[in-house]
Every structure is written in structure tokens, then in C-alpha cells.
Amino acid sequence: MADLIARLRDALGPAGLLTDAADLEPFAIDWRRIFPGRPACVARPASTDQVAAVVRLCREAGVAVVPQGGNTGLAGGAVPDASGRQVVLSLGRMTAIRAIDPVGLTMTVEAGCVLRLAQEAAGRAGRLLPVSFAAEGSAMVGGAIAANAGGLNVVRYGMTRGLVLGLEIVLADGTVVDGLRALRKDNAGYDWKQLFIGSEGTLGIVTAAVLRLVARPRHVATALLAVPDPAAALRLLTLAQEELGDSIQGFELISDTSLALVARHHGLASPVGAKGWHVLIEAASSLPGLREAAEGVLATALEREDATDGVLAESGQQAAALWALRESVTESEAREGRSVKHDVSVPITAIPAFLDEAGAVLAAGAPGTRVNAFGHMGDGNIHYNVLVEPAHDADAINRLVHGVVDRFGGSISAEHGIGQYRVAELARHKRPEEIALARRIKAALDPDGLLNPGKVLARS
Amino acid sequence: MADLIARLRDALGPAGLLTDAADLEPFAIDWRRIFPGRPACVARPASTDQVAAVVRLCREAGVAVVPQGGNTGLAGGAVPDASGRQVVLSLGRMTAIRAIDPVGLTMTVEAGCVLRLAQEAAGRAGRLLPVSFAAEGSAMVGGAIAANAGGLNVVRYGMTRGLVLGLEIVLADGTVVDGLRALRKDNAGYDWKQLFIGSEGTLGIVTAAVLRLVARPRHVATALLAVPDPAAALRLLTLAQEELGDSIQGFELISDTSLALVARHHGLASPVGAKGWHVLIEAASSLPGLREAAEGVLATALEREDATDGVLAESGQQAAALWALRESVTESEAREGRSVKHDVSVPITAIPAFLDEAGAVLAAGAPGTRVNAFGHMGDGNIHYNVLVEPAHDADAINRLVHGVVDRFGGSISAEHGIGQYRVAELARHKRPEEIALARRIKAALDPDGLLNPGKVLARS
Structure with a gap:
């Protein structure tokens, strides 16, 4: 590891590598402090070529890379494990807004640009970047894309996926793939960028993107x-x-x-x-x-x-x-006490029946719990949070709620993703053919399993 | 081949297999009669399980499968080659509209349902299925998805991709993957359906889909x-x-x-x-x-x-x-005479400059041609058709126009796809890293190269 760190320092310069324990701390754990980890170091590349260099050097050393943006995820997808042998690759120095086109309604942004700064830049150009969610003041564009972030106006503008027109990606072998096209329509070959949106840094690393803007409603x-x-x-x-x-x-x-x-x-x-x-x-x-x-x-x-x-x-x-x-x-829920959170979706029409049935299942299977349900009904997405007492078992409650979700053909993660938090639940919830297909995709794009291992899919 | 045909007949019954030359003819060539082929036979499965059986039997025999919907494509993506050794798999018997949910704004449709019938069914439920293009009276839903069809209202509703909520797919090995979820938001694992949308039947066969509906504007x-x-x-x-x-x-x-x-x-x-x-x-x-x-x-x-x-x-x-x-x-263009068609997109802001430069390049490089440009300006998509005399060379004109498209960061196929028509142009137009990535995806999902070979990517 010392050898890798020396090479990374050579490639990135002193400002590009953090190794002191105190410097590592903010990158080691998610902001809710639920998923503590221990990085070997934090690489802070300042350019796409430096990202590629980090990936290549880590690969040569057989060391895993964990990409991290604003570290605002809710599923532990951007933090390293506790082995001390994973390199966190922070995109936080790649902050440029490369271009804004208010006529063509596009903007080209680097992955480490804080979402709110991108929104503000679009606003100064008289346009709206409609990706918006609670953590937008810290979340970065690359992370929003890697997580296919949802948020407050999905009912109108869709998930982040629908707003990504072009991507620049660093693959697991360090290849840079430049697909930064500012096109609304492009059926020339496979739309490979779709693979990287929402795959939480397990298939490649988003370094820049072309995003769709819209006219600002008056x-x-x-x-x-x-x-x-x-x-x-x-x-x-x-x-x-x-x-x-x-x-x-x-x-x-x-x-x-x-x-x-x-x-x-x-x-x-x-x-x-x-x-x-x-x-x-x-x-x-x-x-x-x-x-x-x-x-x-x-x-x-x-x-x-x-x-x-x-x-x-x-x-x-x-x-x-x-x-x-x-x-x-x-925040009120947090002040009330401990809760077990669920970020589920069901067909919109099924929401009333889902709420009834989940309530009944919990009353029978986990007496003493209280349900705090709210969320994006227009998208079929309910944050179905369960207030619990110390005696309640979180895993058991997850299984009760997700069992009802399954019966309604729903999803156990509507917008927060899988990260490390829901890996085991995902394996239970998805059909084996879907898991096998996901593994095949992972093996094709990251054959050595060095990109954010253990996230989305269990290590194989 | 006789052995395979016998097995296919066993699996599909007499109504499920066409072998007479006259019966094969409509499936052998595209509707514009540009890409003539010769199928070994036409399999007409009536269910997803039968589609899977056809794929498995063909795979065992080492025979390629060419999926076909309404055969209205403009790039020859749905017709077999001239070898007489490819099996056309027509989805035309899988026509069911399985469900319509006017409250949740979704419909579940089989691949062989004619697009107009799906639109009409949505209309009877008081809703709008906003996929719409000239061939909608013959095109089938599965083909529209496989081609990621564009059309007349993309500026508002996006390409077909944005309207697909769930897919059922038959993979190259005959595995059925059921992802027919009627969810607006689903971040539970890789969104594998994106791979199959727009990949023209080269990675898997769409057998059914959940589509998004919208309220009908008054x-x-x-x-x-x-x-x-x-x-x-x-x-x-x-x-x-x-x-x-x-x-x-x-x-x-x-x-x-x-x-x-x-x-x-x-x-x-x-x-x-x-x-x-x-x-x-x-x-x-x-x-x-x-x-x-x-x-x-x-x-x-x-x-x-x-x-x-x-x-x-x-x-x-x-x-x-x-x-x-x-x-x-x-149609007027067709009556005027021969033309070389281009379905290009550029950043919207660049359209005037693109039109100027392409016009100048043609005037210099192909004197005597006339430009018939029209199309979906709101999407940056111009049908840049060039009226030619017999002496003009179509390939040379393609290269002139697509060269200008490249200089503007555009696409050589905004909505019509690649099929067999643009395979060589695609290889010239895309960066080598993109072609390599596409090949890696193809190899992962269709390792034997038996799904619609030679479409999108040249046979390797």
C-alpha cells in the first residue's frame, strides 16, 4: 500500500492525496454516520486524466477504488469498507462548469460541481436545472448521476437519468470514454451512458456530464x-x-x-x-x-x-x-426517536391498499411500532418510516415492509439506491434472473471487481 | 437447418412457423425495399415462453435470430441477411394489451401490439400514449422500444426510452427476465432495461413492456x-x-x-x-x-x-x-427523384451554422445536389436529405454530411437507428473507446453473436 500511495502522490501532487487520519475522517463515513469505514488514502484528482491515472494505479496494485462526491448518499454507497485497503477517489476538485447553452438548453459540468452551484449557474443564464433534493447544497453532480437521484420534482421532470444528455466516464481499466454530446436525440449505437447512471460507481466513474435545462416557468x-x-x-x-x-x-x-x-x-x-x-x-x-x-x-x-x-x-x-x-x-421524526426507514415505490394506484396492508402487517408482526408515512405520491414513492422502540428488530421490520412491497410489484429503493445498506435486501427482492443479469454486466465492465466492491451487488 | 425447422414446428405448432417462399417474402425485406434478405424460416411465437423456446433452439443449432416487429424501420435493422441461414422471429402474434391503469398512468402491452392500437386503447381509457410517428399504423410496440423511436412529439415527451417503465426480455440464452414493474421510480439495482431500449434486438428480445401514459391535454x-x-x-x-x-x-x-x-x-x-x-x-x-x-x-x-x-x-x-x-x-421528395437521406442531430444552437456549413460543403464537394432539409428543430434533429443526380455517389455524400455533423459534435442517427444501413458510418463516427465499450456489452449479453448479428455493430 505504501508503494501505491507513493505512486498516487507522484501522479496527483501533494494537494491531490490525503493520508493523515484527521484528513481522512470526513471521507471515511457517511453524513448520517451509519456506515463507518477506513480508507487507505483519499485521492483528489483535479482532472479526468488524473482520475484515469488513479484508477490505473489502483488496478495495477489490485486495490479497490470507492468514488465519492458530496458524500450525501443515504445508503452508504460512497464510503469505503473498514479494511483500510480501499482508496477513496473524491471528485471534489473537479468543479468546473464547462459550458452553458441557454438556447439549446444544456449545460456541461464536471462531476465535483456542487448541485446547488450548478442550479445557480443555470439560473443566472435564465434557465432551470430541475434536479433538486434536500442535500443539494452539498451533493455533487457526479453523485446525483451515479445515484440517479430523485427528489422533489420528479413527477414533472423525471429522475436525474432523464436529464443526462451526455457523460464522460472513466472505466475500470482507466479508459476515458468521452460521450459529452449535447444532443436531445441520439440513436447512433448503444446508449452506453445509461449503464453508468444509477449504478453507484460500481461500473465506472462519472467525471463530467451534459445536463438538460428547461425554461423557467413564470x-x-x-x-x-x-x-x-x-x-x-x-x-x-x-x-x-x-x-x-x-x-x-x-x-x-x-x-x-x-x-x-x-x-x-x-x-x-x-x-x-x-x-x-x-x-x-x-x-x-x-x-x-x-x-x-x-x-x-x-x-x-x-x-x-x-x-x-x-x-x-x-x-x-x-x-x-x-x-x-x-x-x-x-427532522421531526429524528427528534421523536429511533426509526427504521423505507424508501419504497409501488404502482401509484396501489398506494392506498399498500398503506393499509403494510399497516396491518406491522400491527400484527411488530406491535408497538408507529408508521410515519409521507412522500412523493405523484411518483408512487412513499417514505414509509417506522418509529420503533429499542426492543424492535430493524431487519425484521424491513422484511415485513418489503414483503408487502413485493406483493404490490414495488421497489425497495425508489430513489435512495442500494449502496451497502440494501445489498442483502436487494438479493432477496429481485428475481434471480435479474441478479444474474446484473452480475453479468458488472463482470463485463469491472472484471477485477475493483470499482466500489460490495455496493449494489454483494462481492462475488 | 431442416432439423431446426422441425424442432421449431414442434415447439410452435403449424401456425407458428412459416417456411413457404411466398409466406416468407413480407418478412424478408424492409418496407422501403432497400435491404433484401432471405430467412431460413419465420418463427411466429404466441407467447414469451415460445419466444424463449425459439431462441434456445436456434442457439443450440448455432443459428442467428433476427427479431422483427412491424418491419417499418428505416435502417434495415429487422430483416435477415441473404444467407438463408437466419431465422426471423416475428413478434406479430403477441398482441395483447395486458393492462391499462388510467389512474397510475401506465399500460402493459405485448411487443407485437401495433402502436396505433395501443394509442387507441390508451385513448379509450381517457389517456394519451405519447409515442407517435409516421409508421404508427404498422409499427409494433416492441420495435418502437428496440429502436428507441422518436417522432413528432419528442420535444415534449422525449424518446420512447423515457416512456418505458418496465420490460420483459428474452436473453440470448433463452432466459426470460421479467421486469414488468409499473413504477415511476425504481433505484433498486442496475436499471438493466436501458440496455435493451434502442439496441435494435442485438442484446435481447423485447416481449412486453410497461409504458407511461399521460393525461390528455385539453x-x-x-x-x-x-x-x-x-x-x-x-x-x-x-x-x-x-x-x-x-x-x-x-x-x-x-x-x-x-x-x-x-x-x-x-x-x-x-x-x-x-x-x-x-x-x-x-x-x-x-x-x-x-x-x-x-x-x-x-x-x-x-x-x-x-x-x-x-x-x-x-x-x-x-x-x-x-x-x-x-x-x-x-413523399414530395420521393416524387422529385433520388435522394440521399440523413437523420442527423446537432446541438440545437448549432442548427443554423450546421445548415450553412453542410450546404457549403455539398456545393463544393458534390455540385449539382440540392438540399431538402426539414425536421424536428426543437430536438436538434434535422432530416438533411440531399437530392441527387444519377452521377452522384451516395457514400461520398454521406461522408461529406456526416463530416460536418462530427465537427458540430452531432449524431449521424438521431432517431432512425443504425440497423445494417449505418454500421460502417457508425464505426467511422464514434470514438474507438465507444465502439470498444459497445463490443464489450454485446459480448457480455450475446457471447455467441446470434442475436441480430451485423446490426448496429459489424460482425466481429
Whole structure:
């Protein structure tokens, strides 16, 4: 290892390699401090060629490379194991925004650019980069791509995958593949970039990307509605789709338990009553008539008794106050105590039945737990978190919830990925043919198993 | 081969296998009759299990399989070679629409379902399947996925890839992989379905899919504008993006030459004058105010002199008349004489410069040719067709045009794919690292090279 470290220092210069224990610490563990590891060193390449050099040197030494961006992942996908024999490759020095094209609606960004800085640069050009999630102030573009990040406006703009037009990748053997094309349509050969999006650094390392921008919608309408139950929320979703179409950019479900937690720990009261479930709808468009349509949705929902109360924000400030309710749920849950989190998706139509059945299964199989369910209903993605007492077994609760997910043809990771956290669950949840296919892809692209080993797939 | 045919007949029954020369003919050649082939037989499985059986039997016999849907492709990707030793696997008997969920906005369809029938079924459920292109009355869903079809509303809904939520695939060894999940978000492991979308049947055979539906927009605005030149059309695109946002579902450029051809061969006159270039804009939304916004775009474009004339359709009939101009271009070109077609894309901002430079290169390198350029400007996709005399050499013209495409970082196949038609051009156009990566993917998934050999990649 000393030999490898010397070679890495030669290749990267003194600023490009960290070896002191104190310097390594922030790269050794995820921000939730759930997955502690111990890197041999942290390589900080400043260019794509340096990334390639690191990969080649590590490969020659038979040492694994763990790519890391902003280290904001929720599944431990970007931190090394505890062996002290893995090299963390931080993209944090590759921060350039190489180009912005406000007419063609594209931007070319290096992997280590913090997402918020990319958003702001797009904003200065009068355009919107619609990848947006809670950790955007620290998360980096490369990590968002490697994780196929979801977030708050997937219902409108899709996952990160749909916004990636081109990629530059360093393969497991150090080959640089430059696919930084700023094209909306390209059917010339296999679309190989798709393999690297969402594969969490296990097949190659994203060093730069061309992202799609959109025109900034001029008007926004944000509404909060109290609904009797999730079935009513589902009818409301259909109504909103019919009236607002793809101007809908958020359709969030907040359970009664979530609201109670937010009231208790943040002192935030819902303006539409503390009882029942809530739906937060946000739509945006440059067309006149957005507000009129949103008012129509509200009126119709009340008339049909799919909502018991509702409010449409009169200002950006009021809209922010409505969003604060939703955005405080996670922190309120943390203050309440220990929880077992699930980031699941099911077919949207199945959400009410899923919530019923999962609740019943937990009541029977894990008495004393409480469910804090909320999330991106418009995408079928529910953060189904279970508040537990010390006596409860997290693995058993995972299995109960994911068993119900399976019965509805759902996913055990809608947006957070697999990382190291869900590897065993994934193997249980996926069909053997799918696991075999994934292993075949991994073997083809990383035959020595040196790219982020043990993430997504168990070491073979 | 006689032995294989007997086994296939056993597996499929008499209705499942065609061997008579007259029966084989429609499967032997593409509809444009450019790529004649000769199949050993045509297997017509009626189920996924039968598809798997065909693939296994052919593999045991070392015989190649060529999957075929509606056989409407433009690059010869779905027809066999002339050896008489390839088996065409037609998906045409797998036509079921297995499920439609108008609330969750998904439909599950077998590969052999004709696209228009799928669209109509979605329509009966009050929803829209937004994959739409000229051949939709014959093209099948599986082929649209295998080709990652583009078409008329990509600017809004993206390519077919973006509308595929789940796939069922038969691999080269006959393994069935069932990924028919109706989920909008799923980050549980590698998104392996992406490999099969757009790979033209060379990595696996699509047998069924879950497609995304959308709410049907209530209002449509269709406008035709005469513009001084492509640079003005580009300014008009930015104006439209700012005013109409993602309600834009078509932004088509029609060159002066295209208009003249349509006038000559179809007798269709433009309502906004026969001179100059034209832009056809279509936007759709359920929000009130769409028409007002479209009128605003027209007025501003005229005021800025980015348009010299313009008309907004007053009825569906008028809108259809405007579209007829655009849709008659291809047929008019055919009536005019021989042409060398190019389906290219460049960064949208580069379109005016690309048109200038390609025109200059052709004038110098292939005097006597005329350019018939038109297409999906909102996607950066230009059908850059070159009208030629018998003396002109098609390959030389391809190389001239694609050379300019390369200089602009473009694609030599924006939406039609590679098939057998562009295999050699692809090898010239792509970086060696990309070709090597594509070959590695092919070798991993089809190690014996028996799935649609010679398509996309040259036989190795």
C-alpha cells in the first residue's frame, strides 16, 4: 500500500492525496454516520486524466477504488469498507462548469460541481436545472448521476437519468470514454451512458456530464389540502392530472402521523387543520391561467369531498410555509426517536391498499411500532418510516415492509439506491434472473471487481 | 437447418412457423425495399415462453435470430441477411394489451401490439400514449422500444426510452427476465432495461413492456410561421420556450426547398407565403390561456421580425392542414427523384451554422445536389436529405454530411437507428473507446453473436 500511495502522490501532487487520519475522517463515513469505514488514502484528482491515472494505479496494485462526491448518499454507497485497503477517489476538485447553452438548453459540468452551484449557474443564464433534493447544497453532480437521484420534482421532470444528455466516464481499466454530446436525440449505437447512471460507481466513474435545462416557468401555484384518507388523495391526483397536466411539479402526501410529529417537534401547525392526511400540490407554468386552474382543482376537490379543507398560497412566502410542513417531517421524526426507514415505490394506484396492508402487517408482526408515512405520491414513492422502540428488530421490520412491497410489484429503493445498506435486501427482492443479469454486466465492465466492491451487488 | 425447422414446428405448432417462399417474402425485406434478405424460416411465437423456446433452439443449432416487429424501420435493422441461414422471429402474434391503469398512468402491452392500437386503447381509457410517428399504423410496440423511436412529439415527451417503465426480455440464452414493474421510480439495482431500449434486438428480445401514459391535454394551439432564415427560427424557439414552456409538443422546421417540393408534387400552398423557411409550432395544455400565450408568441415574433407572416389554426381541421404541409415533405421528395437521406442531430444552437456549413460543403464537394432539409428543430434533429443526380455517389455524400455533423459534435442517427444501413458510418463516427465499450456489452449479453448479428455493430 505504501508503494501505491507513493505512486498516487507522484501522479496527483501533494494537494491531490490525503493520508493523515484527521484528513481522512470526513471521507471515511457517511453524513448520517451509519456506515463507518477506513480508507487507505483519499485521492483528489483535479482532472479526468488524473482520475484515469488513479484508477490505473489502483488496478495495477489490485486495490479497490470507492468514488465519492458530496458524500450525501443515504445508503452508504460512497464510503469505503473498514479494511483500510480501499482508496477513496473524491471528485471534489473537479468543479468546473464547462459550458452553458441557454438556447439549446444544456449545460456541461464536471462531476465535483456542487448541485446547488450548478442550479445557480443555470439560473443566472435564465434557465432551470430541475434536479433538486434536500442535500443539494452539498451533493455533487457526479453523485446525483451515479445515484440517479430523485427528489422533489420528479413527477414533472423525471429522475436525474432523464436529464443526462451526455457523460464522460472513466472505466475500470482507466479508459476515458468521452460521450459529452449535447444532443436531445441520439440513436447512433448503444446508449452506453445509461449503464453508468444509477449504478453507484460500481461500473465506472462519472467525471463530467451534459445536463438538460428547461425554461423557467413564470407562474407557480402551491396548494395544501386536507384529505380524508389516501384513497381521496389518489382521486385528487387524477383530478390534478386532468386539470393541470404536466404543469404539476410536486404531489406530496403527508400522513396524519407526520403532521403530528411536525406539530410536536417544530411547532408548525397546518393551516388546513391538524386532522387527517394532507396533500401538497405544486404546479408551475408560463401559461396564463395556472392559478385559475389550481383554484378549480381546489373547488372541485372540496365539492367532491375528496378534500375537507384547502388553501392556495397567495405569495412565495406562503408557499414556502406550506413546504416547510412537508420538509420538516424527516427532522421531526429524528427528534421523536429511533426509526427504521423505507424508501419504497409501488404502482401509484396501489398506494392506498399498500398503506393499509403494510399497516396491518406491522400491527400484527411488530406491535408497538408507529408508521410515519409521507412522500412523493405523484411518483408512487412513499417514505414509509417506522418509529420503533429499542426492543424492535430493524431487519425484521424491513422484511415485513418489503414483503408487502413485493406483493404490490414495488421497489425497495425508489430513489435512495442500494449502496451497502440494501445489498442483502436487494438479493432477496429481485428475481434471480435479474441478479444474474446484473452480475453479468458488472463482470463485463469491472472484471477485477475493483470499482466500489460490495455496493449494489454483494462481492462475488 | 431442416432439423431446426422441425424442432421449431414442434415447439410452435403449424401456425407458428412459416417456411413457404411466398409466406416468407413480407418478412424478408424492409418496407422501403432497400435491404433484401432471405430467412431460413419465420418463427411466429404466441407467447414469451415460445419466444424463449425459439431462441434456445436456434442457439443450440448455432443459428442467428433476427427479431422483427412491424418491419417499418428505416435502417434495415429487422430483416435477415441473404444467407438463408437466419431465422426471423416475428413478434406479430403477441398482441395483447395486458393492462391499462388510467389512474397510475401506465399500460402493459405485448411487443407485437401495433402502436396505433395501443394509442387507441390508451385513448379509450381517457389517456394519451405519447409515442407517435409516421409508421404508427404498422409499427409494433416492441420495435418502437428496440429502436428507441422518436417522432413528432419528442420535444415534449422525449424518446420512447423515457416512456418505458418496465420490460420483459428474452436473453440470448433463452432466459426470460421479467421486469414488468409499473413504477415511476425504481433505484433498486442496475436499471438493466436501458440496455435493451434502442439496441435494435442485438442484446435481447423485447416481449412486453410497461409504458407511461399521460393525461390528455385539453387545448391545442398550432401555428405556422414564415421565418427569414434558420437563425430566426432559433430565436423563435427560445421565445416559444419562454412563453409556452413544456406545453410545446412540436417545433418543426421546413426549408424553402421542402415547401417548393410540397407545392410542386402535392399542390399544397403555404397559407403564410411560399417564400422563406417555415416553422410549425404546436403546443397543448389543459390550462386555460394556452391560446392567449400562442397569440402572444406570434405577435412578438412578427414584431421582432423573426417571422414575416404567421397563422394560428382556428380549428382542428386547420391544424391538420398546417401539418399536411410538413407531413408531405417526405413523399414530395420521393416524387422529385433520388435522394440521399440523413437523420442527423446537432446541438440545437448549432442548427443554423450546421445548415450553412453542410450546404457549403455539398456545393463544393458534390455540385449539382440540392438540399431538402426539414425536421424536428426543437430536438436538434434535422432530416438533411440531399437530392441527387444519377452521377452522384451516395457514400461520398454521406461522408461529406456526416463530416460536418462530427465537427458540430452531432449524431449521424438521431432517431432512425443504425440497423445494417449505418454500421460502417457508425464505426467511422464514434470514438474507438465507444465502439470498444459497445463490443464489450454485446459480448457480455450475446457471447455467441446470434442475436441480430451485423446490426448496429459489424460482425466481429
